Amino acid sequence: MNIIHFETIDFTNTYLKNNYKQLDNLTIVSSDVQSNGRGRNNRKWDSSKGNNLLFSILIKDENIIRKYKSLSIISAYTIIQILKQYGINDVYLKWPNDVIVNNKKICGVLLEAVSKNAIECLIIGVGLNVNEDKFDKEYLIEATSMKNELNKTIDLNELKDIVYKKFIENINTDYDFYDDIKECDYLKNKRVSIQINNKLKNVEVIGIDHDYSLKVKDKDKTINIETGEASMHI
Amino acid sequence: MKIYKVKVNGKVYEVEVEAIDEVKETIKTETKETESVKSEGTNQIIAPIAGKVLDIKVNVGDVVKKGQTVMIIEAMKLENEIQSSFDGRVARINVNVGSDVRNKDVLIELE
Structure with a gap:
């Protein structure tokens, strides 16, 4: 795995967008702190306190780019798999790609592409609340973290290793995740x-x-x- | 006149179909010139996927550099930054924010 880590950066997705031509497929960029993180529709992703898992993965392999329609939701599902591994079971996927625990948002995914007349690369950006324990009330959706749900501090380095490996595995597989994803559909019948x-x-x-x-x-x-x-x- | 529900690429459309007598009548078809018809002497920036226009970063008359982001299209939870393959001046923008676009639609024409 090629991992580039920053103590602080504006936004890990932006770094990959600006440098994708020189970087290898599946390069991961992570940061302790993001000053200008964002989610879908330009919503701010607040991650200023250094307690969370913030990273982006670059995809340049055409065989994976072809799967762009499913990558966002599979990314969210990958986080669900890991949260269950850590003992958080009341976890769901809110379409299109939010991860919800106890009716609160714990993780967001932003999938971006850079294209000229065809997609040149994909960038999966992930923000997972890990050891954050206080959240601003201004956001419409209430937030939570692994620490809040498990009542203990999580070893971030150990978590990173597990998350990165699982992402690489799920991105590369041809396994059909649909039945698994259906099982954790938050909005079904609502x-x-x-x-x-x-x-x-x-x-x-x-x-x-x-x-x-x-x-x-x-x-x-x-x-x-x-x-x-x-x-x-x- | 019968109404059918037709699903194309995941989208459901209602289509009215009228049965005709083959001998007596012909169906008149109206061809609308879509905004994706190529104009002479322009370089085209085309949609790499079908989706919805989320943001247009340029205006008609702007000078654009190769590699500059000109538009964002959203599709299937993917925000797609469309970069220009050419230097040029924006001659025509064929979509609006919120427009649905198909794969290969001409989005912007540069002169």
Whole structure:
């Protein structure tokens, strides 16, 4: 594994976007602190306190790039596998790629690509709350961490090793994760607000479909959602 | 007139189909010139995947350098940064933020 570690950086995804041409396939960039981390739709990913696992993986192998439609959700599922290994069992995948424990967000994934007329590389960015124990209340979704859930401090170096190896394994395999992912579908049978044809609609979630789109029921129509985000109604 | 539900690439469409008499009538088809038709003398920046336009980083008239990010397209949880393969001036932007694009659609034309 080729790992580049920073004590502090603006955003690990940005580093790979700026340097992907010179770096090898499956290079990992990690940082103790990110000053400008972000999630999907440009939302800020606050990771200023140095207690968490923040890393990005560069993918240049065309055989893996071809699987781009599933990589984001498989990345989230990889974190679920590791959390279960650590004894956190009430863990779910909230479509498209949030990891939820006890109805709180513990991990986010941002999959980015750089393209000219074809995809030149993919970058999987992961932010996992590990030893963080206080979270700002300003965020819409409540957050949690491994430390909060397990009531103990986690050895970050040991965790990194496990996580990186599992990611490399899952990225490279041809194993079909669909049945495993279906088992931890957080939104299944729930009502959510979601954009359909530029209109915000309240729909019932049927579940994650085999192509990893979200299958929903809008009155008598069944629709597969590929982009955007589902906000859950309580 | 019958209405059918057709699923194409995961998206469900409602399609109205009218049965015709083959001898008596012909179906008139309307061809719309889509915004992805090539203009003369321009370099095209095309969509590498189908998705939704999340952000457009340039305006018509801007000078663009090869390698500059001009647009972000989102698809299947992937944010795709589209870089220009050419130097040039933006002549035409064929999409808006929120537009759905298909693979190989012409997004931007440079002169």
